[in-house]
Amino acid sequence: xxxxLWTGVEWAAKAVLILLVTAMTISCLxxxxxxxxxxxxxxxxxxxxxxxxxxxxxxxxxxxxxxxAHIALDAVTYLRLPGLERACLRFVEVVVLVFCGxxxxxxxxxxxxxxxxxxAVLEVPMxxxxxxxxxxxxxxxxxxxxxWISGERRHPALPQx
Numbered sequence: 349x350x351x352x353l354w355t356g357v358e359w360a361a362k363a364v365l366i367l368l369v370t371a372m373t374i375s376c377l378x379x380x381x382x383x384x385x386x387x388x389x390x391x392x393x394x395x396x397x398x399x400x401x402x403x404x405x406x407x408x409x410x411x412x413x414x415x416x417a418h419i420a421l422d423a424v425t426y427l428r429l430p431g432l433e434r435a436c437l438r439f440v441e442v443v444v445l446v447f448c449g450x451x452x453x454x455x456x457x458x459x460x461x462x463x464x465x466x467x468a469v470l471e472v473p474m475x476x477x478x479x480x481x482x483x484x485x486x487x488x489x490x491x492x493x494x495x496w497i498s499g500e501r502r503h504p505a506l507p508q509x
Contacts, residue, residue: 350494350497350498351494351498351500354490354491354494354498357487357490358414358487358491361407361410361411361483361487362411364407365404365407365408365411368400368403368404368407369400369404371396371400372396372397372400372401372404375393375396375397375400376393376397378390378393379393379394379397391469392469392470395467395468395469395470396470399467399470399472399476399477402477402480403477403480403483405480406480406481406483406484407480407483407484407487409484410483410484410487410488410491413444413488413491414491420440424436441492441496444488444492445488445489445492445493448485448488448489449485449489451481451485452482452485452486452489455478455481455482455485456482458478459475459478459479459482460475462474462475462478463475
């Protein structure tokens with residue numbers, strides 16, 4: 349049940365990521381068209397594209413983490429000791445979990461502090477832009493914890509038992 353619920357959360361996050369990339373592309377394309385075809389550049393499109401890119405970067409970092417696609421030192425895998433590999437992967441997960449938990453907590457204060465600070469052109473609260481980091485941390489934490497609870501932690505690099 350928990351795994352199915354988390355799969356829905358992952359699906360929604362991936363859908364948001366697709367929408368953000370699409371909106372960013374449309375915003376950049378609109379800027380080019382208005383600047384070079386109509387000779388009247390848009391004032392808001394660059395800022396919107398930049399803020400969407402921030403969210404795309406954070407959500408993509410989470411997605412790469414779910415696929416274990418981040419750069420890593422794989423010296424332990426050359427030893428061909430599956431038990432040691434699993435122990436190292438668990439250790440890395442604990443470190444990532446602690447780091448994401450701590451920075452998520454710290455980011456909440458930052459979000460509160462920037463909730464009344466408007467962006468330069470769009471005048472949206474800057475906390476909406478900065479919330480991308482908090483969303484990434486929450487998704488990474490959820491991925492690790494749900495994997496531990498359900499026992500279905502994905503490790504593409506390890507041989508299956």
